Amino acid sequence: MIDISQLIYVLTIVAFVIGLIRMGNPATARSGILWAGIAMAFSIGITFFVPGLSNLILILPAVLIGAIIGFVAARRVAIVNMPQMVAIYNGMGAGAASTIAAIELIKLGNSSFNITIALAGAIIGNVSIAGSVIAFLKLQGWIRQKPVTFFLQQAVNLIIVAIGVFFGILFLLHGNFLIPYTSALIPFFVLTIGYGFLMALPIGGADMPVLISLYNAMTGIAVGLEGFAISNYAMVVAGILVGAAGTILTLAMANAMNRSVGAILAGGFGKTQSEDRTVSGNLKPISSEDVAVMLAYSSTVAIVPGFGMASAQAQFKVRDLSDMLISRGIKVFFAIHPVAGRMPGHMNVLLAEAGVPYDLLQDRDEANRAFQDVDVSLVIGANDVVNPAARIQGTTLYGMPILDVDKSKNVIVLKRGAGKGFAGIENDLFYMDKTKMLYGDAQESLSKIIQELKKL
Ligand code: NAP
Numbered sequence: 001m002i003d004i005s006q007l008i009y010v011l012t013i014v015a016f017v018i019g020l021i022r023m024g025n026p027a028t029a030r031s032g033i034l035w036a037g038i039a040m041a042f043s044i045g046i047t048f049f050v051p052g053l054s055n056l057i058l059i060l061p062a063v064l065i066g067a068i069i070g071f072v073a074a075r076r077v078a079i080v081n082m083p084q085m086v087a088i089y090n091g092m093g094a095g096a097a098s099t100i101a102a103i104e105l106i107k108l109g110n111s112s113f114n115i116t117i118a119l120a121g122a123i124i125g126n127v128s129i130a131g132s133v134i135a136f137l138k139l140q141g142w143i144r145q146k147p148v149t150f151f152l153q154q155a156v157n158l159i160i161v162a163i164g165v166f167f168g169i170l171f172l173l174h175g176n177f178l179i180p181y182t183s184a185l186i187p188f189f190v191l192t193i194g195y196g197f198l199m200a201l202p203i204g205g206a207d208m209p210v211l212i213s214l215y216n217a218m219t220g221i222a223v224g225l226e227g228f229a230i231s232n233y234a235m236v237v238a239g240i241l242v243g244a245a246g247t248i249l250t251l252a253m254a255n256a257m258n259r260s261v262g263a264i265l266a267g268g269f270g271k272t273q274s275e276d277r278t279v280s281g282n283l284k285p286i287s288s289e290d291v292a293v294m295l296a297y298s299s300t301v302a303i304v305p306g307f308g309m310a311s312a313q314a315q316f317k318v319r320d321l322s323d324m325l326i327s328r329g330i331k332v333f334f335a336i337h338p339v340a341g342r343m344p345g346h347m348n349v350l351l352a353e354a355g356v357p358y359d360l361l362q363d364r365d366e367a368n369r370a371f372q373d374v375d376v377s378l379v380i381g382a383n384d385v386v387n388p389a390a391r392i393q394g395t396t397l398y399g400m401p402i403l404d405v406d407k408s409k410n411v412i413v414l415k416r417g418a419g420k421g422f423a424g425i426e427n428d429l430f431y432m433d434k435t436k437m438l439y440g441d442a443q444e445s446l447s448k449i450i451q452e453l454k455k456l
Helices: 002-023 029-047 056-076 079-106 112-139 153-174 181-200 205-229 233-256 261-265 288-296 307-312 315-327 346-353 364-373 442-455
Strands: 300-305 331-336 361-363 376-380 410-415 435-439
Touching: 002 029, 002 233, 029 233, 056 079, 079 112, 079 181, 079 205, 112 153, 112 181, 112 205, 153 181, 205 233, 233 261, 288 376, 288 410, 288 435, 288 442, 300 315, 300 346, 300 364, 307 315, 307 346, 307 442, 315 331, 315 346, 315 442, 331 346, 331 364, 361 364, 410 442, 435 442
Parallel strands: 300 331, 300 376, 331 361, 376 410, 410 435
Antiparallel strands: none
16 A cells, blocks of 8 residues: 555656646646645545554544635635735644654654754744744734834844754754753744744734745745655655745745845845935826726727735726727737735736736736837836836835836826825826826726726
8 A cells, every 4th residue: 555655645746746837827827726736635635545544533523624614714715815814824834844843853763864854844834834823913914014123133033043943953962861852842842933923023014925935935845854754755845846936936026026035034124114205296187087088099008007906906897997998999918017916926816816818918028018109008006016216226116127117108097195105105107297197996996987988
């Protein structure tokens, strides 16, 4: 039976890889998730046939309860609450890795190599589970979203994790003999979990997605290490895949936001700044009637969604509008910035939910080549990702690659009022001569434009 189980593990590993490749393209992403899900179900299923498995009476109800909670929660969660769901599920993965580590560590007769691997996995898993819990609480609004800072914070954090690691080394060196294992393992777990809580506290709620992505990568690494410790190859490969994909995503997000991962790790990330910069020009309001006329007489329209579209849940109206424009023979495309919204792929997920055809979506580079030929760019609740201040040295956004909406012939911005973007700075685009502001909730404004368009 052991051979068959190993064979099935290998097949599930292949299925994980296929799933991951398919997730790389939005057109095949759904089937990628299905591949990975089925592979995971097989991995769990085959584990029941591995010789020596005990405690079935505890494991089976736990699997059942977990599956029911996961299924119901995933079906019910609103798309805007997805980041916190990812955070808490990721935390559970890290918790599982830490639990395996704890069990392996209190077992007698493990080699030093296994203990080292289990300890390393436990440190990463503990930091990840504790940080994920803080991320969940902040995003859910159950604790203060603002960064929590105190005097000598980084030094205190460093000392706590260093003492935790010291107890881990003590356990590795003396194990159960010179020092009873509980005396070293308990402070090891308490301090490394404590460090995880403290590390996440200075990060602002809106910056959490980058941190969650980092925790996701850490969870993968922790699972991979524990897979080594218990010689489970499916865990090793699945952990490495998650660790690698999570690391790439973290770097891509940090890069797209022009921040460094080092600053995130130091806990100095996420403090939004305000700056004293005066922008010349004035804000020019426009009516929905005039917007409809401008759109109706355009040849090419770019739709640029941002966080405001998500918060207004305006994606369905956006789809209706783009359908209407296309049926009038107008060329329409959606310009998607990698960090528009508050989680990776936020705009893609919402637009897919509304049934916007994938081939209408253009990434930043593609869109930037097209803006000069665009008659009207319709900016729907986007701010930072279209802010030309990113090109001005010394601004908070300096260096972040943006969508060059200011290159299009006309710009219409849908937003409620004078609210700033996530970076908290003025947007030069809104003050340009070619830009007009349509104030109001994005969903309501779009409804009005659609009504006016129907009259033309
Ligand atoms: P943004 O800079 O956060 O701006 C959103 C704009 O939407 C605001 O100016 C707001 O203005 C408007 N708005 C809010 N609710 C609205 C509603 N109901 N109807 C109409 N407008 C509404 O958004 P963004 O351009 O998408 O930029 C995303 C930012 O988040 C970037 O700075 C990015 O670095 C950061 N970030 C992204 C991620 C990610 O993974 N995507 C993760 C972390 C951080 P009013 O209040 O005036 O309406």
